[in-house]
Amino acid sequence: MQFEVWAPLTGHVAMRLDDATYDMAPDPNRDGWWLAEAPASDGSRYGFLLDDDPVPRPDPRGRRLPDGPDGLSAVVDFEALGAPGASESPPGRAAPRVPLQDAVLYELHVGTFTAEGTFDAAAARLGHLTALGVTHVELMPVCSFPGRHGWGYDGVAPWSVHEPYGGPAGLARFTAAAHAAGLGVVLDVVHNHLGPSGNHLPAFGPYFTDAHHTPWGAAVNLDAPGSDEVRAYLLGSALAWFRDYGIDGLRLDAVHALADGRALTFLEELAAAVDGLAAESGRPLFLIAESDRCDPRTTLPRAEGGTGLHAQWNDDFHHALHCALTGESQAYYGDFARAPLAALAKTMTRAFFHDGTWSSFRGRHHGRPVDRRRTPAHRFLGYAQTHDQVGNRALGDRLSASLSPGLQACAAAVTLTGPFVPMLFMGEEWGAGTAWQYFTDHPDPELAEAVRTGRRREFAAHGWKAEEIPDPQDPATRDRSCLDWTEPGRGPHARLLAWYRTLVALRRTHPDLRDPDLAAVRVAHDEERRWLTFRRGDVRVAVNLSPEPVTIALGRNGVRVLAAWEPVEHPGADGRVHVPGESAVVLGP
Structure with a gap:
């Protein structure tokens, strides 16, 4: 089996494979690449020794990290997994061919969708989603991160799958089960940063650059020296989800935080590659951006001067609907709260509220108008709740914590019969009584304390007392965030669930x-x-x-x-x- 690694900053690379060590040779055809041939099979553990470092580091392209981000990588035999490829799928696993225009998405966090927090446990609940009528499950990030529980946005190995969820085999089984149930699978991926702990990429090469700074520190290197290989690394990881697992779409986290000054941006390159793979495979693959720019060019075709992504989250629609329902006016809700129904009407007809208008939260004008002749409604996702809009609240409280069932029903009606591709957040459909809070499981005690202190400081500025803010590191915070699957069959929850099913069905039949x-x-x-x-x-x-x-x-x-x-x-x-x-x-x- 051939092993390879890009490590342009090192003078010597060796590979530790099981109990043996192999010297790696420079690749004569690619600068900075190292190669080695060694016998290996599914599950073989390996890592790379850089120069004089006696501790092997995991493969940046490693597909499995059985012992977490600081442990060795493991070889994955995708043929043994039976994972679907790009051009064909095993019998019974063909993905449903539902175009984005006809989709209804359901955002799901594997670690709290069930108490078990695994792919297999989530797959056992897919019948609930088919009965609801949604077309795609959108998984929050599943790449490896330190500890067992977390949101997944602190992932540090973009090619891997979090082992506590079930690893690569678990994701392959989940995708196959979803496809067999008639559901597509969308995966949330993070290209704009890596987590603060367990990140070994800087030891291998210039994966980050100080030329740009982001809220997470040095930016991912998309335009500085060495960026060709970094872009290929991220591009390859994105395409691998489609090819190796049969994923049907990717949600790209915070694309506005991708610092990229090149003429051909990474997002354009990614969109072109995904469109090519879709044509090759005959599957309707798509990319959905999370963007704070309110810029319609994000989803304009590349031939029309756009990035070529297929859709983007529309937070302006959410904010207007949220203000109309709750009357809240803090922070970024302020501009929407002045006349929330007018704001909602504007977003439903013109997509963005901020389309060149003054944003008091930002202290400047923001956004760009949508040309409705060139931009169809399905370029935008509409939603009343998301992991961000619930989990980033001080107590992680859902709309159900403060709104009557009737107002929740109104939110569902606007979302599911409105002009945008609807997306639901897990449990929303029955008015879940459980919160969804911010939780972490950082093994590093200093990092854990920094996260805990930072969270309390952030909300203290808004009048919350420190003791009122859930401790992200307390296992009970995660446990409180797990759905209660006894709720859908009782009380007002069952009635709201029936309403959601009715609205989803109307969208399908009309x-x-x-x-x-x-x-x-x-x-x-x-x-x-x-x-x-x-x-x-x-x-x-x-x-x-x-x-x-x-x-x-x-x-x-x-x-x-x-x-x-x-x-x-x-x-x-x-x-x-x-x-x-x-x-x-x-x-x-």
Whole structure:
């Protein structure tokens, strides 16, 4: 078996494989690369000895880290795993061919979706998702990170799979099970930084550069000397998820934090490679960006001067909806809270609220207008809750902690019948009573204390007492964040779950709800009486956020009630509909 590693900063590299040591030779065809041939099989442990360092380091491209980020790598035989490849899949494992325009995504954290916190335990719950009607599961990051429990954004080995979740074999089984159930799989990947502990890349080469600085320190090297190999490293890791595991899409974390001054950006290069792989495999592969820029060029095709990514999260839609539901106005919610229904109406018709407008949170103008002639609605994801918007709150409280079931039903109606590709956060569909808090498991005591202190200091500035902030390192914080699977079958949870299922089904059966034309969306609202209506083709949706009933003129008769949270009579001849307090109704032909 051939082993290779890029280590341009070293004068000598050896490989420790099981109980033997092998000198590696420079690759005559590639500068900085080292090669060795050695007998190995699935599970063989290996690492690299750099110059005089007596401790072997894991392979930067290692696919498995059985003992965590500071342990040796292990060889993975993907043929033995039966993992699907790029152009064909084993029988019964073919991915569903659902285009992004028709998708409904479900964001899931493997470590808290079940108490067991494994791929296999999550796979055992896929029947719940198929009954809900979603099309894709979006997994939060699964790359290796120190400790057992964490969000996954402190990953340090972009080619690997976190061993406590089940490692590569567990991910392969999960993807196969999802595909067999008719679900696609989207994976959240982090290219903008690595975690603060267990990161061995700087010992191998210039993976980071001081030419740019990010909130996490030195930037990933995308444009300085040596960046060709760094870009190839990240590009290869991204394509490996598609090729080796049959993943159907990637969510790219915080692309605005990728410092890249080259004419051909890494994101363009990645988008071109994924489009090529999609054409080769005949599968609808896609890339979804998280971006803070409010820039429609992120998802414009490359031929039109864009980056070529296929969709992006739309936090402006979330912020407007959140303010309309809760009345909160702190931090970045401030601009949306002044007239939240107007803000929501703007995002539903023009995608971004900040499209060149003043952002008081940033202290500057922000964003760029969306050209609705060139940008279809499915370039954006819409959501009422995400891991960020729940977990980064002081107590990790969901909307269900402060909103009535009726208002949660309103949030679902706007999200699932609105113009954007809907995404749900795990447990949202039944109004989970469990929080989802920030938790870590850093083995380094100094880092653990720094995270704990930093979290408390951050929220103390907003008036919270230190003792009120959950300790991220306390195992109970993670345990509190696990879903309670007894909830969906009882109390108000079951009713809300049935409502979500109804709305998802309506989106699937009514093409008007998947119409990509943003310019065709019509929205009316009354800020004082707290109601909003919108039209998607022949489908009309009315949402009443007030506790008092309202009568709304839809401007058309001859429609019928397709779904209603509370009982609603069919509109009269004058086209008026009477909507109970904190309720929503969907009407159509």
